[in-house]
Amino acid sequence: MWDKTHMAGCGAPFGGTFLESGNSSQLNQLMARAAAKKKRGKPHSPTRLIVGSFLGVILGGTLLLLLPFSTPDGIGVLDALFTATSATCVTGLVVRDTYQGFTGFGQGVIICLIQIGGLGLVTLASFFALALRRRASFHSMKLASESINTSDVAEARKLLFVVMKLAALFEGVGALLLAPVFVPEYGPQGICISVFLAISAFCNAGFDVLGREGAYASLTNYTANWYVQAVIMFLIIAGGLGFLVWHDLAQWRRTKHLTLHTKVVLFCTVLLIVGGTLSFAFLEWYNPVTLGGMGVGDKLVNSLFQSVSARTAGFNTVDLAGMSTITKCMMCILMFIGAAPGGTGGGIKVTTFSVILVTVASVATGREDAVIFRRKIDKKTVYRALSIAVLSLFAVILATLFVFFNTGANCGPLDSLFESVSAFATVGLSVGATANMEPLAKAITMVTMFVGRVGPVSLAISLAAPRKEGRFDVLPEGKISVG
Structure with a gap:
């Protein structure tokens, strides 16, 4: 039988010998460290930090736009917040013309917000930290991988440099290609216009500084300029494909293999662009407000441009308010689907849409698993795709109701739905409803843009209370009839 005497006789650490040996201070230090670690808790989840970074950029941009030298005649807090939200979420919905309503400084703030919002503050911060040779912790790289939408933390470091190089390359080439058009027409200001449009197009933002040609003109004065439309479309598609796809394409010469993600993105992108072009041309061919007065070539090019732009870019070459009802519905579908994940576009993403379609097809044909290109899709991916689609539909429907009841007569x-889908999918195309919104509708539209940019599922995860580790609920299986 053990007692205190036996324990003491065994020496440290079983009895008083440990405490009497002068090591009590070490024990106290260990206990203090454990208490401090428990008090500090675990670092915030990457999702919550990314959502918080977008909020911080929006608030900072709002304060800068409120400065007296950002606008020629001042701006209200709500309009400044709306503009900052739209720019950071790379949406493009505006309550005042970017050129006429803001000074050069204000336009500079907007394009910086677009660049930060398009690439992500976390992505930029992680890149510069690595570029300055600072050591990155595992948590930092996990955060970076979440920001660039990759699950491979080990690849995050390399992909960060790929993201920045591709962004600089496409935006630089785009600006150089646009300069021969705008520099001869506007002189030195043409350089700024070219750079602004290149960044805005690559980030799928839809902002422009062509208001000198008419307020809210966008590219309506370039319906016959195929060159400008081709450059803008190239930048939109480049940003919308996603950095993972470009990285995979760059590796193809060496690997002779494309990932399933890349195959799905490329296939769906081509299908949606071609389908959207043919649909827009067919529906608007004789509409005098849109394509009716153009030649055959201009009709086809402008139809192609609107199909590409509806994939979250927000530029327009025709009067969207004059589109037919069925065309507006078709555009809503294109906007809602959006671009590819891991890029600068929005929407529920083409991969989400593809997973849902093949899941429905699998159920309809009696298969147990969703299959794409002879590859089985993990059930967690299917559940996430369904969650994104349902939450997105809920957000759009709720926003539509608020916009409808808080906008002009x-x-x-349908116009309320169009504006809400455009906001959620961070597209920026408008049929004129945004300019007539009441304060509540503007506030709801801002929330919709933010939810669309960070993702409904990511936002829900960031707001949800963290689950306790080690807690697993074993529940009995239940059965329910559906269909």
Whole structure:
């Protein structure tokens, strides 16, 4: 039988010998460190930090736009917040023309917000930290991998440099290609216009500084300029494909293999662009407000441009308010689907849409698993895709109701839906409802843009209370009839 005497006789650490040996201070230090670690808790989740970074950029941009030298005649807090939100979420919906309503400084703030929002503050911060040779912890690299939408933490370091190089390359080439058009017309200011449009197009933002040609003109004065439209479309597609796809394409010469993700993105992108082009041309061919007065070549090019732009870019070459009802519905579908994950575009993403379609097809044909290109899709991916689609639909429907009841009488249900889908998918195309929104509708539209940019599932995860580790609920299986 053990007692205190036996324990003491065994020496440290079983009895008083340990305490009497002068090591009590070490024990106290260990206990203090453990208490401090428990008090500090675990670092915030990457998702919550990314969401917080977008909020911080929006608030900072709002304060800068409120400065007296950002606008020629001042701006209200709500309009400044709306503009900052739209720029950071790379949406493109505006309550005042970017050129006429802001000074050169204000336009500079907007394009910086677009660049930060398009690439992500976390991505930029992680890149510069690595570029300065600072050591990155595992948590930092996990955060970076979440920001660039890759699950491979080991590849995050390399992909960060790929993201920055591709962004600089495409935006630089785009600006150089646009300069021969705008520099001869506007002189030195043409350089700024070219750079602004290149960044805005690559980031799928839809902002422009062509208001000198007319307020809210966008590219409506370039319906016959195929060159400008081709450059803008190239930048939109480049940003919308996603950095993972470009990285995979760059490796193809060595690997002779494309990932399933890349195959799905490329296939769906081509399918949606071609389908959108043919649909827009067919539906608007004789509409005098849109394509009716153009030649055959201009009709086809402008239809192609609107199909590409509806994939979250927000530029327009025709009067969107004059589109037919069925065309607006078709555009809503294109906007809602959006671009590819890991890029600068929005929407529920083409991969999400593809997973849902093949899941429905699998159920309809009696298969147990969703299959794409002879590859089985993990059930967690299917569940996430369904969650994204349902939450996105809920957000759009709720936003549509608020916009409809808090906008001018000329804004009907379809126009309200169009504006809400455009906000959620961070597209920026407008049929004129944004300019007539009441304060509540503007506030709801801002929330919709933010939810669309960070993702409904990511936002829900960031707001949810963290689950306790080690807790697993074993529940009995239940059965329910559906269909």
